[in-house]
Amino acid sequence: MNNDYCLFCFVTECEYKFISRTGGPQNGTFTAPRLTNPFNHSFMCVYIFFAGPHQKVEVTFLSFNLRGTPPECKHEYLDLYAEVQNPDTTELINSPFGGRFCGSIPPRARISLYRTIAFSFYTDKNDTLPEIFTGKYSFINDSLYQVGTAAPNIPCTFTINASIRRKGSIVSPTYPGAYPKPLSCSFLFLGKSGQRLHLEFRDFDLFSGGPHCPFDSVTVYDGRDNSSAVIGTYCGQHRNLVIYSSQENLYVSFEAIQRSANTQNRGFKGIFEFSESFVKLDFIQKNGGEHIRGTECDQKILSKKESSGFVFSPNYPFPYIPKTVCRYFIYGMQDTQNLERVRLQFVMFDIPKGEKAEKDECGDRYLKIYLKGQEQTDAYDKYDYEMCGENQPEIMISDGPRLVMIFASGDSQGRGFKAKYSFETDYLVPGTAAPEGKCMFSYQSASRKQGDFNSPRFPGNYPSGINCTYTFIATPNEQVAIIFDYFKVRADNANTSIAQYGDENCQEDWLEIYNMYRDGTEVRLGRYCGFTAPGPVESNRGAIGIKLFFRANEKGVYSGFKARYSFETAKPVFGDCGGNISNAEQATGIIQSENFPIKYEAPESGMATKSCHWYLNVKAAHQILINILEFTLEGNPASRGCSAAVLRLWLDMNTYPIEVCGEKPNNDSLLYVSVSNQARISFVVADKSVGMAGFRLSWTEVSVAPSICKEFKCEKSSYCILGKLRCNNISNCGENDLSDEANCVLAESSDWIVIVVTAVSVVGSVILMFTCYICQRRKNRRRRRHTIPSGSVHSYSGHQHVCDELGQRFASVDSV
Incomplete structure (x- = not known):
């Protein structure tokens, strides 16, 4: 444009009009006016572009360098109007305002909502040159924007009928120019019975206010109006956004809300097609699946708790349709109470390999399997299996609750596939699981010599209301060793100041350990709960293995336990040390840990445990008094248990032992009396032990409260002990009773x-x-x-x- 001469433009004061006329030019350029304003008066010029019938105006700025400063834009700016209905310039002030611009960033291209675009240039600078902004304009045919049958007096509301138009394009009303705000548009697609609609947005650019699209959005409904099921709400930027209707109708709504923010997004452009050839969805709905709205044939199958069913290729049992891609999302349960995995077993499989595929590849015809939840990160290139041909695939089990399949038919047809899926409870426990989803796991020495195991779903919380069994079966001349590395089991009623084991303390959730024998009998070693981790365990000599039983009630849950197992060559009956103490004449003795008071040692390299067992047997009708004199072992019975080293005392050979670890306070006593004339003492150290001083204890044959004591009767405890045990420098009478060592000074002098x-x-x-x-x-x-x-x-x-x-x-x- 030249300020002195302009073809088909009129200047009245400072007003420029660009009018589309039949036979006249349909495009041109414009520049800023040349102005001299020595007194810095306010000055304004108006540019108006008038399109002809069935036309729209497109305005693009090529250069822009206004001297105002955004966002205030004082002294020099440009106001834009792209929604002008009345071409009278006096009514311009009543047109919706399209934004104020200054500085060096030009407005984005604009296309008129109707047939007119206008902008006003304001300045109070003393000199204005044409170069401060330049641009071009075009009068374009509006047929692109006539998507279907327009509603009267509404700028962008259309009905697209398949009987009139089976395929075509869809655009926002000012694409590719920035769309105005506010704006409300709708597109109703009406197909014929048996048809489906394919809608593909090839360019999509809306303002994004976040994942919920609170400002500008396109919402697609799977039906005739906005009361139908929502396929999706979209904003932001997308490329090749593809949507399929479930049936013959689809409704699209485009909303942009009024706001002062100066956003300039293009809108959208896409293509659509009505067709009877798209995949029929009955192969999904008849078999318990749910079609994922908006897709051609994707489906999801959700567990109904350990349920099962079948999945099929599209159009099964007939040949599948070429150029089809279907995804199958098979999801097991995953919540605080349930965790499942998916087992997939194929009944029939026939997907011909692509003609141009390499020897070990499938080309564009395949079934891909994802077992590790790759779809959560869109890692579809990292599939676990890609299958084609006629060989029936192996059974597959998901690693977690998700299994995804992607079927691509390529350009050919084939018989397809049929597969059975089943949801199994997944406890996230290593080991051989029992069938039918029971919480039972076995560990065979013949299969693996060592490994880990844990409570269900560890390190997450175990589910409530669950019973689990772990069995460890050794081969002949082997023992099982178990070491706990973590232990936290609910015990609301337990006394947290003492060790939390035994039936009295562990009444909510617990873990029990048993020795199993060949005749089917089981002997319980103990019941554990709270934070009291069991000490290292070895199966008894003669036992075929160990069983663990974990029980949780219906109330609160904790994180459970983690442990290790190891099958090792059986040790002698006394372990690595220990012995049989049954001398009736001895009547007393000292037992201590190896190297006491020097640190006891961890097991040899490659061994899980080191153990010593002492078997005590005194005269009939007598009992055994055990007095722990010195004691320092790793662990703390109340706060963390005895997982590194433990001293076990069987005071009753018919029940489980007492477990002791930690340190003995100087003034406290650790005194125990057997139920019968037999007792057993075991000291077991785990491979993770760092060693401490160990223990020293005495044992004494006693008769408890006899009516007549022919030997020495203890004053306070009333125990009857052999007279020769008096004055032997060992307290044989028990706690707070030193009568057997009293008045021994003269005897010592005579000696x-x-x-x-x-x-x-x-x-x-x-x-x-x-x-x-x-x-x-x-x-x-x-x-x-x-x-x-x-x-x-x-x-x-x-x-x-x-x-x-x-x-x-x-x-x-x-x-x-």
Whole structure:
């Protein structure tokens, strides 16, 4: 445009009109006016573009450099109007406002909602040159925007009837220009019975206010109006957004709300087609699936708790249709109480391989299987199986609650497939699961020598109202070792200040451990709950394995447990140390951990546990008093249990043992009495042990409160013990009863006197014998040299008597 001359434009003061005329040019350019304004008066120019009948106006700015500063745009700006209905410039002020622009960023292209676009240029600068903005305009045919039969006096409401138009395009009313706000449009697609509609948005650009599209949106309804089921609500940017109707009708609504934000989005453009050739959905609905609205043949199958059914290729049992892609979403239950996995077993399979496919590939004809939930991250390129041909696939089990299948038919036909799906309860427990979804798991030494196991769904919370069994079966001459690394089982009624095990403490949820024997009997080792992790466990010699039973009631749940198992060569009956103590004459003794008081050692490398077992047996009608004198083991019975090292005491051979670990306070006593004349003590250390001082305990044969005690009767405990145990420097009477060690000072002194006298006698005897030996040698020597007078003999005899007298004296001393 030239300010001095413009073909088909009129200048009245500062107004520029661009009018479409028959035979005239249908496009052109425009520039800013050339103005001189030395006194900085306010000045405004108006540009108006008038399209002819069945036309729209398209305006595009090529350059833009207005001297105002956004967002206020003072001193120089451009106001845009793209929804002008009345071409009278005096009515421009009543037209919807399309936005104010300044600075260096131009408005996006605009297409008129009706037949007119206008903008006004305002400035109070002293000089204005044409270069501050330039642009081009076109008068375009509006047939693209006549999607169907238009509703009267409404700019963008159409009905598209399949009997008139089977295929065509759909656009927002000002595409590709920025759409105005507010705006409300609708498109009603009416097909024939048996038809479905395919709608594909190839360009989609709406303002995105978040995933719920609270501002501008396109909503697609699977029916005749907005009371029908919603297929989806869309905003933001999309490419190749494809939608299928379930039946013959579809309703599309486009809404843009009024707001001051200066957003400039293009809108949308797409294509549509009515057809009887799209996949019939009866193969989904007749077999318990649910068609996913908006797709050609995608379906979802949701578990009804351990339910089962069949899935089929489209059009089954007839050949499938070419150029079809269907997705199958088979989802098991997943909530706080339920977790399932999917088992898929094919009954029939026939998908011919693509003609151009490589030897080990399927080409464009395949069935892909996803077992790990890849669809959640759109990782459809990371499938687990791609199958084609006629070979029947193997049974597949999902890794979690989701299994997805994608079927692509390519350009050919085939018989397709039929497969049975079944939902199985998934406890997320390693091991061989029992059939029919029961919470039972077995671990065979012949299959695997070591591994992990855990409570259902660990590290998540286990479900309530559940009973689970774990069996560990060893081969002959093997034992099972189990070590717990985590333990947290609900125990509301347990006393948290003490170890939480046993029937009295564990009444809500618990874990029980049993030794299993070949004759079918089971002997319980213990019941555990709370935070008291069981100590390391070894199956008894002669047992075929170990069974664990986990029970949770219907109320609150915790995270459960995690443990390890190991099948190892059977140890001797006494373990790595220990022994059989059954000497009836001994009546008392000391048992201590290996290396005490130096740290006990962890098992040898490659071994899970190290153990020592002592079996005590005293006279009939007597009991065994066990007094733990010194004690320092890893763990804490109340807060974390004894998972690294444990001392077990069987006071009753017919029930489960007491488990002890931690440290013994200096002034406290750890005193136990057996029920009968038998007891067992076991010390077991796990491979994760770091070692501590260990333990030292005494045991004593006692008779509890007899009517007559022929030996020594303890003053406070009333135990009857052997008299010889008195004053043996061991407290044999029990807790707070030191009567067996009282008044032992004199006895100790007499003992010392006997020892001293005995030593003196021995030394005296040796001296006497040596003196006699010297005297005899001197006598013999003199006889050989002289004739000895009788007086001398008498005198020497006197010396010999002296030696005998010394011997008698030492002898008397020796006899004391």
